[in-house]
Amino acid sequence: MKGFQRFIAVLVLVLSAFHAQSQIIPLGYDTLKYSHEFFLDAGGDYYGSSVERDLLSKFIRGGMITEEIKDNSFNRHKAINRFGAVLGAEFEYRNYNKRIFKKKDWGFVIKGGYHLFAGMLYSKDLFGLAFYGNEPYMGETIDISGTNVSYMNFQKIGFGMIDSKTKSSVSLNVYNISDRFSGNFRTVKLFQDLAGDEITLEMDGEVDVKNNKKFNQGIGFGLDLDFKVPVSWGKNRKAFLRFQAQNVGFAYMYEKQKVYSFDTTFTFDGLTFNQLIGDDSFFGDSLNILDTLGIRTTEKNRTVMLPGFLQIGKIVDEHYDGKVQSFFGLRLYPSLIYSPYIFAGVDYRPAKWARIGANVAYGGFGGFRAGLYTNLTFDKYSVGVATENILGFFTKKASGQSLFIRLRCAF
């Protein structure tokens, strides 16, 4: 019980212990000609459909999670809930002078980065079990069936080509998978009678974890795609749609992963004295708690999908003469944990060197969110900071926090 609780708590901790990755800051798309262009994106976003920031912030800043804090989040939970986070930092260098494949418009791209994806689909009872324990559920069934957990920590380096005119690019990346965890709890029900005399645990599912502490657990190959397509937008106006794929590919875990599988029903109503202190002691040398619970352990190499995403949307056009323009889009992760994420916003350019914007979004790991960003340009340098969850900075009722940073140098 304690181990399970720790697992849930650690998961929540991991999901909430990092900061940001820039994904949604509207790319100030221009078709200006440069020789070189550097990007440094860093940041992250953690949020959920039900957990309030007041609780999540305790995992970041520390402090006591009071009953009130727990109650506030618990009461927001529905039968099915999501929580997750993405974290990453990535640099990218674009060289428009060196031509590859003898095509005069194709420069090259070199990139590298660190990414972390963690997500969890869970029931209200799982939250209750982790934060209240089983005591409040006497006489009830704790149902955490359908819980799905996914976590991957990986690094990448990539090389590709970029069209210097449209700045569309494609790169092939190689990935090192340094950590991975997945859990699929198809059925997990904990029955308790009202008197607390008997506990029945019904389980069906499996969990994969790494089996050693090596930094290199697997190798992956994937693609980053970035295509900008001009489209007509109103009268005599042009807009750009951006089709983006990032970290789309597969990885092979050449280090064997430990797989715990279980399809069992275990009833416990207490030990007999003989089991406790007799010749058949439950705590004898031969005790194997996993065997007792009917959990099978195997080691397997796994081929897994990278937690990449696809995004399509209208982006901000740097050449637009007006002060206000819109942007919107749709993002998809190949995971049940992450629901389709749609966003839309308005970009305002108060000065030539500055842009600010606001957006609303729905989906992903949570529900509705509002974002805010600013991007400042100083000669060949620009810096942008954004959040996809502005409420996360101002109210404890928010469902997460988000912070993105982007530095750019183009010359």
Add this chain to the structure above:
Amino acid sequence: MKRTATFLILLLLVVACKKEKTVWENDWSTPIINDTLSLANLTNDSTLIESSGFYELDMSRTLFDLKISEFVSIPDTTIQEVFPAPVGLNLSPGFTFDNSTTEHVINLDDIQLKKIILDEGFIDIRVENPLATEIIFEVLLPGVSKDGVLFSNQYSSPAGTAANPGISNQTIDLSGYTLDLTGVSGGEYNVLVSTINLIAGQPGAFVLDPDPMKVDATFRGIKINYARGYFGNQIVSDTTNVFLEVMNSVQSGAIDLPNTSITFEIENGIKVSAEGTLTTVTNTNLSGNTVDLTGGQMGTSFNVDPATGTWDNLSPSLKSINFNSANSNIEAYIENLGASHDFGYSLQLNPWGNVSGGYDEVFSSSKLSVRMKANMPLTIGIDALVLRDTFDIQLNQDPEKTHIKSGELILQASNGFPISGSVKLMLCDQAGTVLHTVIGSSELRSSLYGAYSAKHGFEVEDSEIRYLLSEAVLNDINNVYTIIVESTFNSINPTTGVNEQMSIPFGAFLAVKLKTKFTSENKF
């Protein structure tokens, strides 16, 4: 504008700095023990029997059990016989050139055996032949027979020289044979008669300077199935210790048993008279207090008659020595609650000599045993009887990590015994110093306070006892190395409020469910 933007950027960058641990509490509940104790759990033999719906205590034990070999045994014995060699004879095959009938005396001290039947036994014969011709030894045992046939057999010994005699080793299996040990005259004892004829096996030359022929006969592995004779004036004495482990937990207090008695029963399956004495019966309890059983026939000799009958109708004699409240301190002896009991005895066979005319008999089924018999209703009066046991334990929890902050153990019991009890836990450090004492919220109530259960046929009372494990206790849990569980029992009559003797209903049980509720403080 630029300054404002820069400020906002810096503000956003510093918002997330973790300063202290994340802490929350949650509450857990789980069963730990679910079991039913009955008196059947406490005894692995037939100590407890039913009598009129109540338990009766049958403390019968066999203190010692002497068998035939304890009284009559024949040690391994070697007898040597020397035959002078023929001088100047020309031996022709089949010629018997020497014969000898010899009485072999077996040394058995003052035991005088006239007849024995062997379960098992052997005679190893070794013959040294210095003659230059094969010799045949014909062995006749006139007093040794099996199924009415006397033992007779021939063995050959190869030719040899004086320097290198021919050696022959033979083994005679005596299993199942009857041995008449009365000698040639029929009036002796411990005497085995043998006749050996020496026969030339091949033509032999004259022997001018012969060496004698030697025959060694070794009796070994003799196991007697039946013996008759005079078994001597043997004295067998010993002290037997019986340790009752359960009594070693009794710390203090007293029990009050009903009028009871102990009978020592001597069964003699040997046809020999004996005189016995119970030299000591004593017990010592955990506190070191020793009580000797006194009175009755303690230390006084008593006669044991011989058994009667024969093989198929042997009837052992029985001698009973009774210690009761009227003739001894038996109640004080038992109520001392001793764990270690010593029983000393002495038995002398044939105290008046060979009065049977050498007709003592012992059979394979014969034994001389002493049993203690004590049957009493399990009617016990208990007054603050304290049982104490100590368990080693080593728990470790880090208060800076997830740990149990507080909790309680909940003991739910259904008691079918007319005995109430309370249990306290003493948590001790490595030096044995009590750090905390955890006392239950109430006591385990006697069944006499409960309602009659038609299912069980006696009263059953339910109790719930809570043991609070406070933060102070759990903060010290890493320093706890032993837990002393001390239970205090009483047999209170609910009507009078006084401890009285209570009969234990047959099938009485104590159903126990131990559950825990605790609050864990989770820290990350």
